[in-house]
Amino acid sequence: MTDLLLKTLSDGVLTLTLGNGRAHALSHRLINALHTAITQAARDPQTRVIVIEGPGHIFCAGHDLKEIARHRADPDHGRAYLTALFEDCATLMLAITHCRTPTIAMVDGIATAAGLQLVAACDLAYASDRATFCLPGVNNGGFCTTPAVAVSRAIGRKHLMDLLLTGQTRDAAWALRAGLVNEVLPANTLRDHVFSTAHTLAGRNPGPIADGKTCTIAHLDQDLATAYAMATTTMIGHFMDPGRLEHERKSRFTDL
Structure with missing residues (x-):
């Protein structure tokens, strides 16, 4: 302090x-x-x-x-x-x-x-x-x-x-x-x-939030096609993120 x-x-x-x-x-x-x-x-x-x-x-x-x-x-x-x-x-x-x-x-x-x-x-x-x-x-x-x-x-x-x-x-x-x-x-x-x-x-999965925020800030100044290309690559990473996979695994057990 x-x-x-x-x-x-x-x-x-x-x-x-x-x-x-x-x-x-x-x-x-x-x-x-x-x-x-x-x-x-x-x-x-x-x-x-x-x-x-x-x-x-x-x-x-x-x-x-x-x-x-x-x-x-x-x-x-x-x-x-x-x-x-x-x-x-x-x-x-x-x-x-x-x-x-x-x-x-x-x-x-x-x-x-x-x-x-x-x-x-x-x-x-x-x-x-x-x-x-x-x-x-x-x-x-x-x-x-x-x-x-x-x-x-x-x-x-x-x-x-x-x-x-x-x-x-x-x-x-x-x-x-x-x-x-x-x-x-x-x-x-x-x-x-x-x-x-x-x-x-x-309390949310930090990896996709960090990557998603970084990508969003970066693509705001890009043309639409470039923005979609950047976002697509990042989005794939979201779905492969270990934290997301673990969250989905736990959710499936919760829903049983």
């Missing part, structure tokens, strides 16, 4: 709880800590599902603007720092997207800028009815260009441009309509629902 990231593994579900103050800002250290945790979890056979949460009123407020301002004040160092920061953040988001272990974002507060990018990078996202979502770069004289990469893969162009060009905060109902989240739940039931879903996933 550190002040940046709390890791808890229970029955195959790894919970990564963001720290770094009440805003859970993505400092460079937190980005690297998250990346290390995701990479290690993907290699750990005991980890079947990853849940990312930012407890309290703020899920994640995006990049640590105070840290950025401090480094940017040095003209000789500022650009190098920003380059390393955003490259490492992109590497983290890619690691989440390509992680063979299913990832779930649990959002019970504000998800803004890179915090929304983190939500969009996960496979599944569940929000409470008090959660809010924002890409506020234009309000600060900038533009949320890198967060838009993950968000653009989750929602349509019109909804994306609404977030980017207005900079306005949108509620959980809007996020559900836009496709940013899978479900919106009362705040007092969010946690139970997320972990019930996570434990259900953790």
Whole structure:
């Protein structure tokens, strides 16, 4: 446990709880800590599902603007720092997207800028009815260009441009309509629902899930014929998977 990231593994579900103050800002250290945790979890056979949460009123407020301002004040160092920061953040988001272990974002507060990018990078996202979502770069004289990469893969162009060009905060109902989240739940039931879903996933055969997720992410950018060729090869592996064969064998005995 550190002040940046709390890791808890229970029955195959790894919970990564963001720290770094009440805003859970993505400092460079937190980005690297998250990346290390995701990479290690993907290699750990005991980890079947990853849940990312930012407890309290703020899920994640995006990049640590105070840290950025401090480094940017040095003209000789500022650009190098920003380059390393955003490259490492992109590497983290890619690691989440390509992680063979299913990832779930649990959002019970504000998800803004890179915090929304983190939500969009996960496979599944569940929000409470008090959660809010924002890409506020234009309000600060900038533009949320890198967060838009993950968000653009989750929602349509019109909804994306609404977030980017207005900079306005949108509620959980809007996020559900836009496709940013899978479900919106009362705040007092969010946690139970997320972990019930996570434990259900953790109880399933991990091999085909890992291979299937990897194949699906890979074929999204391919033409239809290539996508079917990739999926067919992977599907054959699903049916030959030892875990599936064992599951089917047990099911036959159960049905007798």
